[in-house]
Amino acid sequence: MATTSLADPHRDAELDRLRWIDNIPFWGVHAAAVVGVIWLGWSWSGLAIAAISYGVRLFAITAGYHRYFSHRAFRTSRAFQLVLAVVGLTATQKGPLWWAAHHRVHHKLSDQPGDVHSVRQRGFWWAHLGWILVKRNAGTDHERVRDLTRYPELRFVDRHAIWFTVAFAIALYLVGGAHALVWGYLVATVVLWHGTFTINSLSHVWGTRRYATTDDSKNNPLLAVLTLGEGWHNNHHYYQRSARQGFYWWEIDLSFYVLKLLEVAGVVWDVEGVPRHVRERTIKAAAARPAPPAPPAHPAAPELSVLLPPREPPPPSAHPHAG
Numbered sequence: 001m002a003t004t005s006l007a008d009p010h011r012d013a014e015l016d017r018l019r020w021i022d023n024i025p026f027w028g029v030h031a032a033a034v035v036g037v038i039w040l041g042w043s044w045s046g047l048a049i050a051a052i053s054y055g056v057r058l059f060a061i062t063a064g065y066h067r068y069f070s071h072r073a074f075r076t077s078r079a080f081q082l083v084l085a086v087v088g089l090t091a092t093q094k095g096p097l098w099w100a101a102h103h104r105v106h107h108k109l110s111d112q113p114g115d116v117h118s119v120r121q122r123g124f125w126w127a128h129l130g131w132i133l134v135k136r137n138a139g140t141d142h143e144r145v146r147d148l149t150r151y152p153e154l155r156f157v158d159r160h161a162i163w164f165t166v167a168f169a170i171a172l173y174l175v176g177g178a179h180a181l182v183w184g185y186l187v188a189t190v191v192l193w194h195g196t197f198t199i200n201s202l203s204h205v206w207g208t209r210r211y212a213t214t215d216d217s218k219n220n221p222l223l224a225v226l227t228l229g230e231g232w233h234n235n236h237h238y239y240q241r242s243a244r245q246g247f248y249w250w251e252i253d254l255s256f257y258v259l260k261l262l263e264v265a266g267v268v269w270d271v272e273g274v275p276r277h278v279r280e281r282t283i284k285a286a287a288a289r290p291a292p293p294a295p296p297a298h299p300a301a302p303e304l305s306v307l308l309p310p311r312e313p314p315p316p317s318a319h320p321h322a323g
Ligand SMILES: [Zn+2]
Pocket: 066, 070, 071, 103, 107, 236, 240
């Protein structure tokens, strides 16, 4: 299970203990990135390799793991669904089933007790990275992702997640030697990790709120640029089914622009936007309200009314763009 009852303090302490030995690879990648850059020295070509590696893999996380697997905000073929999964696996954030199952808990219980990564509940560093380093959140609640587990290929890649990231690192070394490994995997992965983590930590702390959601989510233009659009986090918590998280033209959302290009190319379709009446009416409604209400005593976030139930993508043959 992704979450566990808080009934037994001893068991909870054990489940929430930071497991330093188990997480040596995580800290090792950080250390190796620093040592690698000192050893090889500064390099503009290295920075370019890191930027490309960061951008491509982050897109697989933001558009794939987040907007597609977690929220089903657009449709695609079974083949491209697998491509998003495999590229996302090279980002070393476990598999799409694990990622989506935990993310759906975050939206279900947003900043209420039981939220897997809430600054309000357990502090900044827990929300940033502590929650992924403990036993409590190591497994996957497959009941939360039944729309995804029906694909055997997704279950397979999720189960063997680590080997895809190892293969990616080896491939970089074989193609470009230590230079490509250090910049393309080690440096890019550390930045990619913390870029993604900021959405769970900083985006619930730093920024402005357009919508009076029951959580602490914020909109932050700087984080939005750094994370390909994920920094419009208050928008996202308010209307989760949208593949577009920047609700206005000035709210830069690179993941959405790429998805629209892929839609023109026929690779994805039904890319959900934000209905104008939803966007504007909610702002007026929020402005008319005297103050946001206190969080409810039990975890029942009202924005769940717009969270699915998850859509089932059709088999590839059922859609004219498929294949
Ligand atoms: Zn989300």
